[in-house]
Amino acid sequence: MTSDFAETKKLFHLPEGVTYLDGNSLGPLPKAALARMERCMAQKWGEMVITGWNRAGWMAQPSALGDRLGWLIGAQPGHVVLGDTLSIKVYQALAAALDLVPDRRVILTDSGNFPTDIYMAEGLIKMLGRGHELRVVAPEDVADNVTDDVAVLMLTEVDYRTGRKHDMAALTKAAHEAGALTLWDLAHSAGALPVDVAGCGADFAVGCTYKYLNAGPGAPAFIYVAPRHIDSCKPALSGWLGHEAPFAFDLDYRPGTGIERMRVGTPPVLQMAALDAALDIWDEVDMQDVRRASIALTEQFIAGVEAACPMLTLASPRDADGRGSQVSFRFAEGYAAMQACIARNVIGDFRAPDIMRFGFTPLFIDAADVDKAIAVIADVMTNRLWDDQTYKTKAAVT
Amino acid sequence: MTSDFAETKKLFHLPEGVTYLDGNSLGPLPKAALARMERCMAQKWGEMVITGWNRAGWMAQPSALGDRLGWLIGAQPGHVVLGDTLSIKVYQALAAALDLVPDRRVILTDSGNFPTDIYMAEGLIKMLGRGHELRVVAPEDVADNVTDDVAVLMLTEVDYRTGRKHDMAALTKAAHEAGALTLWDLAHSAGALPVDVAGCGADFAVGCTYKYLNAGPGAPAFIYVAPRHIDSCKPALSGWLGHEAPFAFDLDYRPGTGIERMRVGTPPVLQMAALDAALDIWDEVDMQDVRRASIALTEQFIAGVEAACPMLTLASPRDADGRGSQVSFRFAEGYAAMQACIARNVIGDFRAPDIMRFGFTPLFIDAADVDKAIAVIADVMTNRLWDDQTYKTKAAVT
Numbered sequence: 091m092t093s094d095f096a097e098t099k100k101l102f103h104l105p106e107g108v109t110y111l112d113g114n115s116l117g118p119l120p121k122a123a124l125a126r127m128e129r130c131m132a133q134k135w136g137e138m139v140i141t142g143w144n145r146a147g148w149m150a151q152p153s154a155l156g157d158r159l160g161w162l163i164g165a166q167p168g169h170v171v172l173g174d175t176l177s178i179k180v181y182q183a184l185a186a187a188l189d190l191v192p193d194r195r196v197i198l199t200d201s202g203n204f205p206t207d208i209y210m211a212e213g214l215i216k217m218l219g220r221g222h223e224l225r226v227v228a229p230e231d232v233a234d235n236v237t238d239d240v241a242v243l244m245l246t247e248v249d250y251r252t253g254r255k256h257d258m259a260a261l262t263k264a265a266h267e268a269g270a271l272t273l274w275d276l277a278h279s280a281g282a283l284p285v286d287v288a289g290c291g292a293d294f295a296v297g298c299t300y301k302y303l304n305a306g307p308g309a310p311a312f313i314y315v316a317p318r319h320i321d322s323c324k325p326a327l328s329g330w331l332g333h334e335a336p337f338a339f340d341l342d343y344r345p346g347t348g349i350e351r352m353r354v355g356t357p358p359v360l361q362m363a364a365l366d367a368a369l370d371i372w373d374e375v376d377m378q379d380v381r382r383a384s385i386a387l388t389e390q391f392i393a394g395v396e397a398a399c400p401m402l403t404l405a406s407p408r409d410a411d412g413r414g415s416q417v418s419f420r421f422a423e424g425y426a427a428m429q430a431c432i433a434r435n436v437i438g439d440f441r442a443p444d445i446m447r448f449g450f451t452p453l454f455i456d457a458a459d460v461d462k463a464i465a466v467i468a469d470v471m472t473n474r475l476w477d478d479q480t481y482k483t484k485a486a487v488t
Numbered sequence: 489m490t491s492d493f494a495e496t497k498k499l500f501h502l503p504e505g506v507t508y509l510d511g512n513s514l515g516p517l518p519k520a521a522l523a524r525m526e527r528c529m530a531q532k533w534g535e536m537v538i539t540g541w542n543r544a545g546w547m548a549q550p551s552a553l554g555d556r557l558g559w560l561i562g563a564q565p566g567h568v569v570l571g572d573t574l575s576i577k578v579y580q581a582l583a584a585a586l587d588l589v590p591d592r593r594v595i596l597t598d599s600g601n602f603p604t605d606i607y608m609a610e611g612l613i614k615m616l617g618r619g620h621e622l623r624v625v626a627p628e629d630v631a632d633n634v635t636d637d638v639a640v641l642m643l644t645e646v647d648y649r650t651g652r653k654h655d656m657a658a659l660t661k662a663a664h665e666a667g668a669l670t671l672w673d674l675a676h677s678a679g680a681l682p683v684d685v686a687g688c689g690a691d692f693a694v695g696c697t698y699k700y701l702n703a704g705p706g707a708p709a710f711i712y713v714a715p716r717h718i719d720s721c722k723p724a725l726s727g728w729l730g731h732e733a734p735f736a737f738d739l740d741y742r743p744g745t746g747i748e749r750m751r752v753g754t755p756p757v758l759q760m761a762a763l764d765a766a767l768d769i770w771d772e773v774d775m776q777d778v779r780r781a782s783i784a785l786t787e788q789f790i791a792g793v794e795a796a797c798p799m800l801t802l803a804s805p806r807d808a809d810g811r812g813s814q815v816s817f818r819f820a821e822g823y824a825a826m827q828a829c830i831a832r833n834v835i836g837d838f839r840a841p842d843i844m845r846f847g848f849t850p851l852f853i854d855a856a857d858v859d860k861a862i863a864v865i866a867d868v869m870t871n872r873l874w875d876d877q878t879y880k881t882k883a884a885v886t
Binding site: 103105108110112115116118119123124127128131132135136137138139140141142143148174175176177178181185201204205206208209210212213216217218219220226298300306307308309310311324325326327328329330331333337338339340341342343354355356357358359360361362364432437439441442 | 723
């Protein structure tokens with residue numbers, strides 16, 4: 091398989107004149123999603139109504155789409171299922187993981203984890219009421235803190251602010267050697283870089299589909315459970331569609347077979363139609379090609395921005411192997427600077443307190459886009475919007 | 489406001505020749521949803537991309553739609569929010585309710601509750617590990633079991649199999665007198681009959697929007713929390729969008745203001761576009777008119793079916809005040825009989841072990857439809873598909 095990104099770029103609708111460097115937050119519209127949705131609504135919902143659950147395959151779709159998506163994270167078919175939001179999937183995975191390590195009380199995570207992962211863990215700890223501790227360390231200190239009291243190592247592989255990438259294989263190995271399980275959040279990994287949950291021996295993984303996978307705002311999340319755990323995995327959110335026989339309407343919950351037990355309620359059929367169209371594009375690319383192109387784009391961007399904008403400080407790892415598919419710079423007036431970039435049609439985003447974040451998505455961003463973005467950023471940063479000495483915003487921009 | 493159901497019927501796409509008596513399971517497609525979705529995808533997702541979260545109002549939509557929907561269940565604006573699935577909303581509401589009654593351990597429910605409510609409660613009880621008991625009684629025995637050890641009375645107002653309707657006001661009053669809180673599942677109530685959560689003093693309520701509200705397969709659920717509880721209500725599923733300041737990306741969870749705290753993760757924007765179109769239709773009707781029309785249709789149906797099909801036994805309350813907007817009949821070979829009805833374009837559904845269930849939705853079902861349905865059911869039941877003595881299926885139909 092060879093990936094021709096000039097061809098994949100044509101498959102997306104991008105707003106005229108916009109350089110979209112925020113596909114790591116919300117991917118753009120795959121053109122085919124429009125007709126796919128229209129068909130789902132008019133021909134399936136409209137014509138089949140209730141019978142669509144079987145005739146249109148809606149009921150089976152969370153697993154079918156999980157199978158289609160699995161290769162992007164190194165999972166074999168049968169081990170990934172779609173549904174809910176990433177927050178809910180974190181809760182499910184963490185609850186199941188803690189249950190598998192009943193004699194330990196520490197959840198180790200880092201301050202670069204996305205806050206909702208941490209919030210959901212806090213909520214779960216309160217619910218359990220068994221004295222679990224959420225231990226939050228700096229990203230670079232994780233390896234040294236994988237001690238033998240850790241129940242679960244819960245990390246987001248790629249830091250949402252800096253793009254710093256953990257060594258998933260090494261940390262998973264270290265966790266296992268310490269007797270802990272791992273829960274990897276792949277929100278900024280799936281579709282951004284090659285992931286191999288099976289090869290790394292990851293125990294649980296979760297992620298979303300609206301960032302690099304381009305499935306649209308509010309697209310469902312996914313969950314992976316290692317085959318060695320799934321049969322002993324107890325669903326905390328024991329919804330009817332995770333039941334062994336949902337349509338028997340028994341009053342006792344019995345977990346379903348394999349990954350099906352991680353389903354909860356009625357799946358979001360319309361969102362899944364968009365996801366289905368988005369995954370068609372991924373069928374045509376090789377993740378190694380995506381990674382090579384991503385590194386080329388990020389290297390080009392870093393070199394160009396650093397040359398033109400000495401007032402910006404690289405917040406991402408300089409070594410391409412150490413980062414995901416985004417580049418972040420620190421700048422005290424980053425919020426205003428990003429607003430100015432957006433006003434000039436270069437869309438990235440800002441993360442408090444001072445991070446200007448740019449995502450690089452080879453499926454629709456190419457070297458010419460990067461050149462354009464560098465030129466705009468250079469213009470924004472040097473055209474006297476800032477005081478030359480302090481780099482504080484001048485009144486004019488506020 | 490007067491409701492002209494001949495007009496509302498034109499607003500739905502119904503499959504040619506089909507009499508659709510399953511809107512209590514999945515409502516049909518509102519025609520306007522197609523253009524609404526196309527606009528959401530092409531003009532908002534496509535053109536605004538990430539900026540749609542603010543510019544298109546996506547981030548505020550769970551509350552805005554909650555406000556639009558609130559009147560259907562008797563809630564004032566600000567007390568209902570959309571998101572997730574009904575299973576998740578049951579879990580949230582029950583966890584919050586139990587937390588408000590810390591000295592009691594009994595969750596009282598009935599065997600007519602939808603199984604996922606019961607499953608989610610079972611899962612929650614295991615998570616809490618504090619000896620809570622799920623006490624399941626027969627629907628008609630609920631009132632006698634509201635004892636002073638009950639923490640939460642958790643009921644679905646209208647039984648999904650029989651259509652039997654609980655007296656929400658009386659049971660809520662009884663629960664409060666016994667020192668218990670109430671959690672009402674309105675899956676078969678919202679859009680089916682007038683509901684008054686505020687007037688009844690209900691503490692928590694949840695429901696779905698893909699049945700009578702016609703928002704499409706996988707449409708989001710809703711949750712209501714009584715204003716007197718919301719400030720002391722602790723979200724168990726403490727996701728980032730329920731945080732006081734989601735975009736501050738703090739590492740500590742602080743619940744948001746009011747009902748916002750019951751949000752969890754990223755809202756399903758595409759599903760919400762369909763819901764928005766579905767709610768437009770509800771803006772034009774009066775629930776008292778809907779209820780009057782619903783009762784007329786169900787009375788017509790019961791009389792017609794009973795006259796033509798003596799082998800069917802009414803499973804729904806005969807008194808219209810005692811049922812929701814569905815009618816169920818028991819028949820030993822109900823599964824095969826319903827398949828035969830569906831083959832003849834009268835769509836209802838079957839619920840094990842022997843329930844043939846028909847939903848009556850005045851927005852798009854009228855008296856002529858009911859006559860057609862009666863004729864088809866009579867034909868199915870009497871045209872020798874069944875052995876005349878035993879009413880067992882003959883080989884030909886299997």
